[in-house]
Amino acid sequence: MSTCAITSEAMGEPLAATAATARTWLLIEQPGPWGPKALTGSHLDPELGSALDRLASPHGTRVALIRRPGPHPDRHGPLRRRVFLAHTLPGRSWLLGGVLTGPPEEQLRELDFAALGSGDLDGLPDTWQPHEGDPLVLVCTNGRRDRCCALLGRPLAAELAASGTADIWEITHLGGHRFAPTLLVLPYGYAYGRIGAPAVKGVLEALRDGRVLTERCRGRSAWDRPGQAADLAVRARTGEQHADALSVLGTEETGEGRWQVTVAHADGSRWRVRIDAASAPAPHPASCGAAPGTPDRMRVVHIELLGDEERDARGAPV
Template sequence: MTDRCTALSAAAGEDQAGTAPGEGVWLLVEQPGPWGRKALRESDLPADVAALLGGLGAHVAPGAPDVRVQLVRRPGRAGPAAAGVGAGRTVLAARPSGPGGTLAVARLEVDDLRALLDHDPADLAAGHLAGATPYEGPLWLVCTNGRRDVCCAELGRPVAAVLAERWPAATWETTHLGGHRFSATLLALPTGVTLGRLDPVTALAACAELEAGRLPLDVTRGRAGLPATAQVAELALRRHLGVTGIGDVTVVGTDEGGVELEVGAGGARWYAAVTSRPGVPSPASCGDTKPKAAPVHEVELRPLGA
């Protein structure tokens, strides 16, 4: 295990802040059974459904958040995927619902995934599911695709299993959250908070904190949908002030030099000047043959209007 990307990243002291996915819209499609490295094309999805899902990026409206399509399955559900009529699938969509980064989540049950072919691709790309109902409660999405990176399977599946024991309705395995070297990784909805370097014990504690409305700073990579600089700035300000409430810090805006943040609704404003430089090259995943230099961010905080 010492040559795994997770071990090499931890040994190098790499900071995972600012590594949450940048997409702001999520479409989660249940597909049990084995997943390949390129999950949409290598998971027994009907070819026309795979083509639809794989092409949604072309239907994102100008200026709208990018869409990310993930396959999901319940922990412990093995065996070949049934692709035909009567298979029964859950489809979940999450999209921005206002300031603060929280997403609106909707759920749709279909008998056959080909039902998605009846939806407008532009609607799907915007996170709108015709006929869906609002989903209340948390969702824990744990990356477990070992064909993409072995660390995700070895470290992610035990995390998914233990979370499923406590939150069976909320827990799903998923195909790719990025940041293999920070496995086990998890996306929490509706908050968009992305966690990394989890094990079964820290995952249970972190998800309990999120459920209680608090951010587990020690294992947080950032909030999905925000630029890396904004993710880093939010975490830096939270650590500086000792603020952990999910809604206690809001990213107000970004510019070339940094990020403006607000503490509380209508509260104090701060500016975080963020500078980035290449870090020490290291493998981004166990399958990489060429090490890459991930960015290292430095943050300088100052209050506004003081």
């Protein structure tokens, strides 16, 4: 029986502009089994999981559970949890880590999600410290949500962990099961799909140098889907690899399924990118067991480098 990942790849479904959207990520270590909706279906207090999602989502923050690769025995009892906070906007990206001992309810409920969603660290307890060392690599492995994530994600996470390549964690959900194995790298927030261990190692070598590779890249989570498409398209056009060189200044909807995105370079250059939503040519399932559908694909129609006529009275690009 074909899986959603096999079907998607056979159909040539593009990876670009399929990353989960989140400016900020809150990651909570939770070993043991995960249910399909892990925030309320694990050994984490389901009331806490639901409350955190409700508090964080309106402010562009995504909450997920993580655990180290390997066996996951069904253990209960006291837990010393690793936690991470990451903000992914260019030029303001950061990654913090901490350790929670005892029940995490009070320590997590009191986070200022409005501030964190905008990248503001004021008022954050000093128990959160800058993460030292390699970027975080988060591989989706939640087979209870989609079997492709278990069949393809767990072997990748195990191989990367065994190689000592980077700081590897399993994560509950990154969206896009049909692109498995999928992973997210923090702090920059670029997601990848249909990727093997050798390619991941190349991605990490680039990230250590502050660069991003676009091969098998799904997009930067800081942007909406049209913004992800525009960012990757400008990178492909210009060859720009520096992770924080490009920013999406705005996305304007110009019609049903049509957008105009403005992308800026740190050197002042700007591009206007036209994006259309194009339906898949044939129905296929978005995940294993789901009814076939025709999910939209972000299609880059035109890229225009803005010239002097687009500059304002101060000489700055608009």
